[in-house]
Amino acid sequence: MNALRDFLIKYFHVFVFVVLLVLSIVWMYNSMHYQKILFHNATHSITGPLNQRWSKLLRHFQLANENEQLVAENLKLLREKENMFLYSLDTVYTYSTKDTNRYGKIVEKRMYDYFSANVVFKTTHKKHNYIIIDKGYNDGVTSDMAVLSLQGAVVGVVKEASANFSSIIPLINPNSRTSARVSPINQIGTVVWEDNEPDIGNLIDIPQHLIVNVGDSIFTSGFSSVFPQNLLIGKVVDKYDNEKNTFLTIKVKFATDFRTINSVYLIKNIYRSEIDSLKTSFQDE
Amino acid sequence: MNSIASNLFRFVIFIALQVFIFNYVHLFGFINPQVYILPLLLLPLEMKKTFQYLIAFITGYFIDMFFQTYGIHSLACLLLIYFKPIWVSIITGVRTTDEVFKPLPGEKDLKWILAYVGGLVFLHQLTITMLETFNMREILMILWVSLATALVTTILIVSILYIFFYSKK
Numbered sequence: 001m002n003a004l005r006d007f008l009i010k011y012f013h014v015f016v017f018v019v020l021l022v023l024s025i026v027w028m029y030n031s032m033h034y035q036k037i038l039f040h041n042a043t044h045s046i047t048g049p050l051n052q053r054w055s056k057l058l059r060h061f062q063l064a065n066e067n068e069q070l071v072a073e074n075l076k077l078l079r080e081k082e083n084m085f086l087y088s089l090d091t092v093y094t095y096s097t098k099d100t101n102r103y104g105k106i107v108e109k110r111m112y113d114y115f116s117a118n119v120v121f122k123t124t125h126k127k128h129n130y131i132i133i134d135k136g137y138n139d140g141v142t143s144d145m146a147v148l149s150l151q152g153a154v155v156g157v158v159k160e161a162s163a164n165f166s167s168i169i170p171l172i173n174p175n176s177r178t179s180a181r182v183s184p185i186n187q188i189g190t191v192v193w194e195d196n197e198p199d200i201g202n203l204i205d206i207p208q209h210l211i212v213n214v215g216d217s218i219f220t221s222g223f224s225s226v227f228p229q230n231l232l233i234g235k236v237v238d239k240y241d242n243e244k245n246t247f248l249t250i251k252v253k254f255a256t257d258f259r260t261i262n263s264v265y266l267i268k269n270i271y272r273s274e275i276d277s278l279k280t281s282f283q284d285e
Numbered sequence: 286m287n288s289i290a291s292n293l294f295r296f297v298i299f300i301a302l303q304v305f306i307f308n309y310v311h312l313f314g315f316i317n318p319q320v321y322i323l324p325l326l327l328l329p330l331e332m333k334k335t336f337q338y339l340i341a342f343i344t345g346y347f348i349d350m351f352f353q354t355y356g357i358h359s360l361a362c363l364l365l366i367y368f369k370p371i372w373v374s375i376i377t378g379v380r381t382t383d384e385v386f387k388p389l390p391g392e393k394d395l396k397w398i399l400a401y402v403g404g405l406v407f408l409h410q411l412t413i414t415m416l417e418t419f420n421m422r423e424i425l426m427i428l429w430v431s432l433a434t435a436l437v438t439t440i441l442i443v444s445i446l447y448i449f450f451y452s453k454k
Contacts, residue, residue: 013337016335016338024342027355031356
């Protein structure tokens, strides 16, 4: 016991020295911001790259969730696009501006609305290709709704809706006929699929005297009550004249890559039944 | 008692000198002499180490408060006191002396005093500069600043010793 006491008395000054040293270092660390930053930088150069790699790895587990959020966010933005609304086309002055009521307030009439859905099954290399999605009439899907890819390009039209699933006729199906507009000359034609290639379609009904260039964009015309106007279908990749035919033969490369689509947007025309009831009166004649 | 009072008075005087005069001295823009360590250099070696460390820490603490450099001067003073006996035994030779430690002109010759003051001042200054810069990439700059400042401080301290602390045998 005495030895311990003697030891403590003998080396008490060392103890005091160490305590004061640590005290001053702690004090310095807590108050010197410059040194602190340098210290953090030094440690960060070691831990930084490691953390970066690890977070890169961890990010993959979040991708599905993140993708869902992005689709939802995109949906919100797409719903506010101009071609979703009806505009007053009555007078020269209000052309392509939103309608106003008699108090001068802008009136928007929503004509189209969006849903999102996931692809369950699809074919791309058959003669009659089709796509099945995971939403049906329980989710508000009806036949003849327009289908878009996540990039906003045309995919096709809903053919039938069951309770929880729906079938889609994509552009790469011989039965698909989409009213289209060639961008610079604004001529209306129809996009069909005749070759059995999953990314090339034909634009027909364009007269031979019109000038269509390779690289021109093709949009939906908005005349079909299925698609809103100005949705991208594809681009002209090739065109040639036929001696016998009065129409140009135009090859279109679809903007949608049908082999990679996993999620789609559905567009609902709110006034569809109204428009269709007007149309039927002509079909009866 | 008299010795303690005079030591205390010395500390107060030199901390005040440092705070009110030498802190405003910036020779060539970067040399800031640290004269306040003179009382620490004059502390008797025979004193209890514990008290020496405490005194050094408190001195540094006061200077830190005025400099706004928390911890740096405290640490430098602690190291100074720690290395003081080692340095003395190096410059006086390995033999231990029974005589009372008096690092004063008159007791020792100029060469010894210069070595004693210069070595410890350089150590103190090097610690301060290193901790302030905190970057080993600028080691040459640290060495240069420490050397220049230590030189000026040494000249000042030795002059003060010769003027005010000359002891007649």
